[in-house]
Amino acid sequence: MKSRRVASSLRHAQTALSCNNAAPAGFRRLTASTAAAAPATSPRALEQRQQATRRYFHDQTPRRSGAPSNPAIKFPCLDALETRSATLEKQAASTRSDESGPEPSYTVGATQVYHCQDSLLLDHGGQLHEFDIAYETWGQLNADRSNAILLHTGLSASSHAHSTPENPQPGWWEKFIGPGLALDTNKYFVICTNIIGGCFGSTGPSSIDPSDGKRYATRFPILTIQDMVRAQFRLLDHLGVGKLHASVGSSMGGMQSLAAGVEFPARVGRIVSISACARSHPYSIAMRYVQRRAILNDPHWNRGFYYGRVPPHVGMKLAREIATITYRSGPEWEQRFGRRRADASKPPALCPDFLVETYLDHAGEKFCLTYDPNSLIYVSKAMDLFDLGHDNQRATAARRAEYQHQHQHHTTTTGSTGSTGGGPACTLTLPDKPYQEQPESAMLSSLNTETTLPFHQGGSSGNSSGAPADLVSGLSALREHPVLVMGVASDILFPAWQQREIAEALRQGGNDGVQHYELSEEQSLFGHDTFLLDVEGVGGAVRGFLG
Known part of the structure; x- marks a missing residue:
């Protein structure tokens, strides 16, 4: 295999050499000098000729003026997030304790x-x-x-x-x-x-x-x-x-x-x-999952230990924007926003531009520093786990009984309970095996089982299977x-x-x-x-x- 690659490279080199008469004199002198330095058929000679070719055409390339073809697009939406991070960083640096910092108190008044x-x-x-x-x-x-x-x-x-x-x-x-x-x-x-x-x-x-x-x-x-x-x-x-x-x-x-x-x-x-x-059900679980991922992927989240530091406000804003999409309906948005842009007289922007984009941006802005990101993670996960089916209730009761026994045993043997x-x-862990795509036949078979089939979408009177x-x-x-x-x-x-x-x-x-x-x-x-x-x-x- 290696000998075939060398032979092919040599043929390309010979082709290039046969064109030397049509090439500029400087290029012919350059390739001739490299050819004299090593046998014409050796891999080393081939590599030298290729290097010489690259150097020559690089030297002959006209130097550009330095001006780009188009100006870089501006991103004021990202500038605003970076400015807020810098402000929060200064606030965190001015505090004396890791347990206080830029987070709001998350209260809405007297209770x-x-x-x-x-x-x-x-x-x-x-x-x-x-x-x-x-x-x-x-x-x-x-x-x-x-x-x-x-x-x-x-x-x-x-x-x-x-x-x-x-x-x-x-x-x-x-x-x-x-x-x-x-x-x-x-x-x-x-x-x-x-x-x-x-x-x-x-x-x-x-x-x-x-x-x-x-x-x-x-x-x-x-x-x-x-x-x-x-x-x-x-x-x-x-x-x-x-x-x-x-x-x-x-x-x-x-x-x-x-x-x-x-x-x-x-x-x-x-x-x-x-x-x-x-x-x-799967759709709402999926939507809450991506909201949590937006927070977990924010570098400021810090595995949840961000108190006294810059909170993951960028992830929180994105999480709220995702959530807002699910809170309202398509028909309402057609009437409320349509395809209207915030300012049609200006060129399109990659920051919020359409009215619906500015609405989502506003929703995220209002929320990102008024709710604790960890609370969103924990509470939304509790929603995912919710299931009033008999099997889940029975399994939970058995698990609670076992935990109760373990807690009582621990308290009895140590004389201490601690906090949590x-x-x-x-804890919750990843499954042993990652998700694998199912064959189409298996998917169709699973849809015929009672446990995975959604409730029949009949009339509001409750007529159903x-x-x-x-x-x-x-x-x-x-x-x-x-x-x-x-x-x-x-x-x-x-x-x-x-x-x-x-x-x-x-x-x-x-x-x-x-x-x-x-x-x-x-x-x-x-x-x-x-x-x-x-x-x-x-x-x-x-x-x-x-x-």
């Missing part, structure tokens, strides 16, 4: 705080030996304490659902809470908490670990939606609320609302679940509970078929008290965010259901 000193065992083996729950209330608790409503939040919301005398700023559900509104404060005592894992006053990754005085960061244990609910019920115990009149929530809050009924069926009266699901450590390891038996069994604890399930046809994050799945699973389990409403695209184009905006459609249905 009440319940400090629980009883340990909380978590579903995946972690343990909080003490924790805070930030909460706010509206209305008055009646004499027999039977009019309490627990309002659950979405992923990034605080306990500030409505304005209070201590904090007059409008809350995230301002127009739904108050006299005569969806949550009528003339009738009900409304409680809203910041979830554990959050960053608005409740214990989360940005909180101080009492065992060593440093922030938890990614030493914080993995959470589930059910863990959040158990912490909330500790607060209810503290407030003397034995049974809720209703559990109400939208989006992640709708998941919590269902989980509250399943975990504490005797302590919950009515259940409202809006734009949620009973088990997370000391018991079983709390049936909900999965595993989910029917998992929701059986709610057989006697009045349940309101609402969905929105334009929702792409929690599509309306997922709410139909909840309603049908409840009905198949024998629940005759299910009310299911689905807002069509004609009724709402706002997609997933409809629960924040539609006071008449969403609010009216909730008010009517609560009575």
Whole structure:
């Protein structure tokens, strides 16, 4: 093989030499001198001739003036991010402690705080030996304490659902809470908490670990939606609320609302679940995954230990932009933005240029320094893990029993509990084998199984081929509970078929008290965010259901 390559190179060299008569005299002299230095057929002679050829044509290439063909494109959007990083770096450098720094306090005003000193065992083996729950209330608790409503939040919301005398700023559900509104404060005592894992006053990754005085960061244990609910019920115990009149929530809050009924069926009266699901599905898991990756890939994230330093604001901004795409709908954006550019009189830009791009950029800017990145990672992962199916509940119960035994054994043998450590390891790992593409035949076969087939997308009345038996069994604890399930046809994050799945699973389990409403695209184009905006459609249905 080597001899054939040498022969081929020699033939090319001979061809070049045969053209020497047509080449400039300088080139002929250069190649002649190199030919005399070594035998014409040797590899060394060939290499010398090739080098001589390259040197000659390099020397003959005209020198350019130095001016580029086109000016470099400017990126003011990247300049702004770099400027912010520099500002945050200076702020971090001016602080004396690694535990303070440029991060905001992540609070939205005055709240009440319940400090629980009883340990909380978590579903995946972690343990909080003490924790805070930030909460706010509206209305008055009646004499027999039977009019309490627990309002659950979405992923990034605080306990500030409505304005209070201590904090007059409008809350995230301002127009739904108050006299005569969806949550009528003339009738009900409304409680809203910041979830554990959050960053608005409740214990989360940005909180101080009492065992060593440093922030938890990614030493914080993995959470589930059910863990959040158990912490909330500790607060209810503290407030003397034995049974809720209703559990109400939208989006992640709708998941919590269902989980509250399943975990504490005797302590919950009515259940409202809006734009949620009973088990997370691949599309929403995928979208939350890329949001987390945007943060983890930000060099400032530093494995979660960025407190006192520059926070991963670039990754957070991108994560919020990705999320915002899922919160609204295509039809609304067609009407709101179309193909309009921010300034059609200017040349196109690679920074935000179309109106929809400027909208996403604005959403990311508002969010990137007002929510803790670690909280987003932990809470969104808890959403991914959510599954009220019977098999998952049974496996979780067995795992919790084993963890409880290990924690008790550790405490007995060491006489110490620590904060989150000391018991079983709390972590998630990569699978042993990476994902491999499936043959088409295997994919088609898997789609015919009940466990992977999405709920039949029938009408809003619930006509379908049936909900999965595993989910029917998992929701059986709610057989006697009045349940309101609402969905929105334009929702792409929690599509309306997922709410139909909840309603049908409840009905198949024998629940005759299910009310299911689905807002069509004609009724709402706002997609997933409809629960924040539609006071008449969403609010009216909730008010009517609560009575």
